[in-house]
Amino acid sequence: MAAAQVMSSSAAARDSILQAIRRARAGADAVPDAPPAYRTPAALLGGIEQFCAYAGEEAATSEHVGRMEDVPPAVLRYVTGQGLAMRVVVAADLDLDAAVWAAAQPLQITGGPVKRDGDTLVTGCYAGVAEAGALIMLSSSGVPNEAKFLAATHIAAVRAVDILPTFEALWTRLRGDFTDRWPRTMNWIVGPSRTADLGVPSKLGAHGPARVHIIIIDA
Amino acid sequence: METTSRQFRQLSRHALEQATLQHSLDGVREIMPRIRAAALAERGDFDALCDRARDIRERTLRQLDSYLEAFERRVQAAGGTVHWAATGEEACRIVAQICRDAGAERLIKSKSMVTEEIELNAALERDGFTVTETDLGEYIIQLRGEKPSHILAPSLHVTLDEVAETFHQHHDIERSGPLTNATEMLAEARSIMRDKFLQADVGITGANFLVAETGAAVIVTNEGNADLTASLPDTHIVVTGIEKAVPTLDDVGVLLRVLARSAIGERLSNYTTFVHGPRRDGEASGPANYHVVLVDNGRSEMLGTEFQDMLRCIRCSACLNHCPVYTAIGGHAYGSVYSGPMGAVLTPAFAGLPAAAHLPNASTFCGRCEAVCPVRIPLPSLLRRWRQRELSARPVMDGQRFGLGLWRWLNHWPPAYSLAIRCAARVLRRLSVPGRGGQRWIRRLPLLGAAWTDCRDLPAPTGRTFQDEWRRRRS
Numbered sequence: 001m002a003a004a005q006v007m008s009s010s011a012a013a014r015d016s017i018l019q020a021i022r023r024a025r026a027g028a029d030a031v032p033d034a035p036p037a038y039r040t041p042a043a044l045l046g047g048i049e050q051f052c053a054y055a056g057e058e059a060a061t062s063e064h065v066g067r068m069e070d071v072p073p074a075v076l077r078y079v080t081g082q083g084l085a086m087r088v089v090v091a092a093d094l095d096l097d098a099a100v101w102a103a104a105q106p107l108q109i110t111g112g113p114v115k116r117d118g119d120t121l122v123t124g125c126y127a128g129v130a131e132a133g134a135l136i137m138l139s140s141s142g143v144p145n146e147a148k149f150l151a152a153t154h155i156a157a158v159r160a161v162d163i164l165p166t167f168e169a170l171w172t173r174l175r176g177d178f179t180d181r182w183p184r185t186m187n188w189i190v191g192p193s194r195t196a197d198l199g200v201p202s203k204l205g206a207h208g209p210a211r212v213h214i215i216i217i218d219a
Numbered sequence: 220m221e222t223t224s225r226q227f228r229q230l231s232r233h234a235l236e237q238a239t240l241q242h243s244l245d246g247v248r249e250i251m252p253r254i255r256a257a258a259l260a261e262r263g264d265f266d267a268l269c270d271r272a273r274d275i276r277e278r279t280l281r282q283l284d285s286y287l288e289a290f291e292r293r294v295q296a297a298g299g300t301v302h303w304a305a306t307g308e309e310a311c312r313i314v315a316q317i318c319r320d321a322g323a324e325r326l327i328k329s330k331s332m333v334t335e336e337i338e339l340n341a342a343l344e345r346d347g348f349t350v351t352e353t354d355l356g357e358y359i360i361q362l363r364g365e366k367p368s369h370i371l372a373p374s375l376h377v378t379l380d381e382v383a384e385t386f387h388q389h390h391d392i393e394r395s396g397p398l399t400n401a402t403e404m405l406a407e408a409r410s411i412m413r414d415k416f417l418q419a420d421v422g423i424t425g426a427n428f429l430v431a432e433t434g435a436a437v438i439v440t441n442e443g444n445a446d447l448t449a450s451l452p453d454t455h456i457v458v459t460g461i462e463k464a465v466p467t468l469d470d471v472g473v474l475l476r477v478l479a480r481s482a483i484g485e486r487l488s489n490y491t492t493f494v495h496g497p498r499r500d501g502e503a504s505g506p507a508n509y510h511v512v513l514v515d516n517g518r519s520e521m522l523g524t525e526f527q528d529m530l531r532c533i534r535c536s537a538c539l540n541h542c543p544v545y546t547a548i549g550g551h552a553y554g555s556v557y558s559g560p561m562g563a564v565l566t567p568a569f570a571g572l573p574a575a576a577h578l579p580n581a582s583t584f585c586g587r588c589e590a591v592c593p594v595r596i597p598l599p600s601l602l603r604r605w606r607q608r609e610l611s612a613r614p615v616m617d618g619q620r621f622g623l624g625l626w627r628w629l630n631h632w633p634p635a636y637s638l639a640i641r642c643a644a645r646v647l648r649r650l651s652v653p654g655r656g657g658q659r660w661i662r663r664l665p666l667l668g669a670a671w672t673d674c675r676d677l678p679a680p681t682g683r684t685f686q687d688e689w690r691r692r693r694s
Contacts, residue, residue: 024523167472208443
């Protein structure tokens with residue numbers, strides 16, 4: 001079938017589907033207004049501690065550092081401690097210049113891309129959400145989106161002030177930052193990639209990272 | 220939708236005899252309710268969240284046209300294309316055409332029940348494309364040429380030994396020895412899949428939600444395969460049902476909270492991705508082409524009918540995991556890609572009642588499915604409505620119809636009902652023998668009753684009726 005034919009059948013389908021929907025609701029009562037956004041009961045609201053605990057339950061690890069400049073030494077410590085290759089890909093969203101990374105020698109720093117299975121990726125992070133232990137990452141010009149899912153180890157640095165209690169707090173912040181043009185993709189990440197298709201318990205490192213380490217910058 | 224639901228009786232009998240399947244189902248029965256309950260216990264507001272979730276889905280369905288149009292405008296503004304498909308065949312044709320236009324050969328897919336429903340893989344393969352499923356469970360059943368036996372864990376019925384066997388058969392690689400454990404199998408699948416991801420021309424995903432407010436397709440996985448499928452190839456196609464629309468991000472937040480807890484007892488799945496369109500100027504990567512295919516395939520026909528509530532479903536699978544029938548026979552016996560209580564309601568709607576009449580009858584109406592449904596779908600009532608339709612389509616002298624007619628007649632004549640029940644209670648008591656726990660049991664019944672006693676004992680009544688007992692206690 002020719003391309004044009006397929007596309008015109010899509011237009012016909014659009015009309016018929018929308019008409020069917022409108023027919024179905026003809027004569028139905030008016031739909032009441034949506035209630036205000038859901039409010040999580042105060043007793044369930046948490047902060048950084050909850051964020052770390054919940055991420056930890058999903059097999060992510062976390063640590064605190066004082067300032068942004070403390071991130072490279074923390075990365076070096078983690079890579080050494082895990083016995084990983086002394087080479088990391090650093091995403092451009094991490095606001096650190098080369099001089100600061102010099103403090104993490106002998107770690108080799110590259111700007112990417114992540115190619116090999118086994119690479120370690122270091123990124124920044126738009127926000128964290130405590131109620132799910134989730135890292136919130138946005139696509140940007142600096143970071144190829146797939147890198148977060150190709151790396152074997154993902155180290156994410158998030159500022160303590162960016163850790164929000166709930167999804168609702170995240171929506172508020174997103175609506176403030178992007179009034180109309182939403183980021184092309186937003187990825188929420190809770191711990192390492194896993195699969196439950198090879199029995200219980202789940203196995204880590206299904207397609208994406210087998211390790212997720214979170215560095216929380218307190219200042 | 221192709222089904223083998225007509226063979227439900229033979230298929231379920233076969234399932235009951237399969238020891239390995241029974242072992243897997245024991246796992247579902249024992250583990251899933253426990254982890255769900257634990258996840259709920261932490262959220263004191265879970266009931267309030269479910270009420271919200273139900274209201275969100277209900278409100279969406281009542282204005283589905285305007286939410287779909289708003290979603291479409293958003294996607295177009297971001298540079299994507301929205302296609303509408305009235306039927307499964309139309310959807311398959313649209314996807315194939317997009318792939319041809321992209322000059323594609325190799326396609327990768329992440330798990331999507333809608334694409335199972337419309338049999339997209341078979342259609343694309345007929346058109347000469349190579350399709351690789353990237354969810355590990357889907358990949359395993361794709362290699363084995365099987366259908367999913369659970370909407371969330373499609374390879375639930377496959378044992379680890381069978382996975383090893385399947386990989387040995389299909390993976391053309393050198394190994395130091397046979398695959399013996401899950402870690403080795405995962406490593407092998409990961410390395411094979413890596414190449415498929417990097418070489419693919421088109422990535423096809425489903426969507427859990429379509430957000431009218433922002434135009435986002437929201438995709439939830441634990442493996443991260445949907446993220447690679449959506450970001451590596453040059454073309455990304457989202458194929459999903461029209462009922463997946465939701466009004467706002469706030470609504471998505473509520474639905475995500477109930478989805479993962481109901482599905483896998485987690486606060487959130489590992490990966491939740493919001494896709495807003497194709498690669499933008501200056502971006503380092505991402506698909507240049509972005510398409511969303513909205514599939515109706517019988518959904519709009521359910522709107523405004525007594526089955527509309529079923530369209531609230533968010534495919535969490537809690538009703539399967541808690542169903543005494545599903546956990547006894549597994550998904551394949553249903554003969555449909557949708558199984559368990561949700562499948563028993565959806566399959567007659569999509570495949571026609573004559574093809575799937577057994578499914579709504581395969582329920583004890585115990586009510587657990589409705590109790591655990593996060594969007595409060597009255598599944599037993601919907602199953603009963605299919606039964607009513609099915610029964611009234613039978614000939615007047617049909618045995619079951621006659622029996623139910625007799626029962627109805629008795630219920631309308633209290634003296635006759637009372638007499639019949641009193642006789643039955645006494646006769647059954649007489650037929651019983653003492654058994655375990657001080658209880659009396661009936662080992663054998665004649666005629667229709669044999670269907671019960673051939674498989675298990677029937678607990679004997681006390682010999683008195685409820686009405687007798689009620690009268691005695693009140694006096």
